[in-house]
Amino acid sequence: MLAKLEMFLALSKEQHFGRAAQSLGITQPTLSTGLKQLEDQLGVQLVRRGSRYGGLTPEGQRALTWARQIVGDARRLREEMRFSREGLAGHLRLAVIPTALTWASRLAAGFSARHPNVAFTILSRNSAEIFTMLDNLESDAGLSYLDNEPLGRVSTVELYRETYTLVCAPDHPLAARAEIGWDELSGSRLCLLTPDMQNRRIVNAAFRAAGCEPVALMESNSTVVLVSHVATGAWVTVLPGDLAHFLASGKGLAIVPIRGAAPGHAVGLVAPWQEPHTPVLQALLDEAAELAND
Amino acid sequence: MLAKLEMFLALSKEQHFGRAAQSLGITQPTLSTGLKQLEDQLGVQLVRRGSRYGGLTPEGQRALTWARQIVGDARRLREEMRFSREGLAGHLRLAVIPTALTWASRLAAGFSARHPNVAFTILSRNSAEIFTMLDNLESDAGLSYLDNEPLGRVSTVELYRETYTLVCAPDHPLAARAEIGWDELSGSRLCLLTPDMQNRRIVNAAFRAAGCEPVALMESNSTVVLVSHVATGAWVTVLPGDLAHFLASGKGLAIVPIRGAAPGHAVGLVAPWQEPHTPVLQALLDEAAELAND
DNA sequence: TTCTGCAATAGAGAAACCATATCGCTTTGC
DNA sequence: GCAAAGCGATATGGTTTCTCTATTGCAGAA
CATH class of the missing domain: 1.10.10.10 (Winged helix-like DNA-binding domain superfamily/Winged helix DNA-binding domain)
Incomplete structure (x- = not known):
């Protein structure tokens, strides 16, 4: 059966x-x-x-x-029994929105240090795909936006809130600014994530709230593409501050905070709601909670 | 497997x-x-x-x-598939606290009128046993107190709130009273439910709140025993108003409201929390919600 | 010690499972 | 239109798994 x-x-x-x-x-x-x-x-x-x-x-x-x-x-039962034989071991599959990938690494690295026998697979996916994968048992947990998601069916641990920054070449006219408004970006050659990404929809909404229409002359589902384009000189992009610093470091790119983008959308760990959680998953949730408190 | x-x-x-x-x-x-x-x-x-x-x-x-x-x-899957073949049919097993048995009949009768192909088994149990039976898959739903129960693991529909009344023989000294206080009962020969019943613990608490100790000279886990003892003349008992009227009718027994027992403990339908509910169970929850609104 | 109740084991027949080979139908390509 | 290819159902036989009866091994009770 x-x-x-x-x-x-x-x-x-x-x-x-x-x-x-x-x-x-x-x-x-x-x-x-x-x-x-x-x-x-x-x-x-x-x-x-x-x-x-x-x-x-x-x-x-x-x-x-x-x-x-x-x-x-049934799979969780088997996994839990394996846990009681071998301790925390096995394979965790995470699906992560592109802008949270650095946090995924941080989470996985911290977890791995404590539980060296657990292997990870980290896939970059958009937020809709993440929830589909959780439903389909194709991933064990995800990192995604926590707003407007079907809560109640998932356990969540908030990790951080996004703040948006502009990334541009050091000789770009905007590079010297201490701060900038969304409306001032509409003249620049923008690279942004594709519209299937929730981050893009958030950025779109921010632009519209500032009274201007976002026109992305270059779209990608990869933040690497965005930043490498910016590095060619003529382009600018908008990224969460954390990721911006990570990707821009060592390339001499300028990072300018965007005004009024302060306490942005919450991002965190999501896992299928289960009673009780599997030991590995529980450990991951604990790890995330600890990471959030730093 | x-x-x-x-x-x-x-x-x-x-x-x-x-x-x-x-x-x-x-x-x-x-x-x-x-x-x-x-x-x-x-x-x-x-x-x-x-x-x-x-x-x-x-x-x-x-x-x-x-x-x-x-x-x-797996059982719920089979049942739901049977439902899509045959419509609402099958067997519902209810476990019910003794003081709610009349409500169970009311609920089952209403349900049966709408869905004549569903058979019922109604067992009288104390509230702890009800939750054990739900856990063990030995019953599909229960009628019990909704306070201080492990909510979150069960779906509940409140049906009514208990109000307590004194039941005694018509020639009993207290029978003529329009209302009575808990403290005035301590002199009478009391029949009460056994202490494993939550109703008894509630009654105990009410007595103690009124500053006196409940002494039950006669205990039973059956309300029928309580009332039939009262019918012999020398005894009194305390029952929820609804049940008191049902059991005392036609026997010439007196029913006296007890002061300060007004909006008592909530009683309702409890069912294992599932997402989604099985069609039969959903129909029962709907029936209960409707019954509660009358 | 003997007896009794309980669970594990042995062995045989029955049932279920799964792969190879093949068929029938539909869609695709020319 | 016709041939070819793709897809899923069916037939068949060997293998595994299941479940029964019968029996053994073990521990507590008489």
């Missing part, structure tokens, strides 16, 4: 019998009959078929929620 | 391999090897053994929490 639910999850993710089977290390006929048995046991059709995968039925959609819960808990 | 977890749950409940096996409709060797395989898969010993069942190990204790969650969700 649990194996069948795993098959169902894989199928709903891959949307393709062959690939789903492959992802589980079984053959397509096995998955095909497995799903059929699951449907028989539940007495409902879960997947629409007509010589192709045709999406989930409404019942399948509902079942998917339960399947995720059940399979997720 | 799921089957193994069921075995584990049954064993932890029955504390005996043979009985646990019987309760699952399998033989003792099957359960024995099943549990061994579960332990092998998890790599941990879950049960202490030495030619006898010797209780759970600490790991087993932790695993039990997850097992309950997983098995419970």
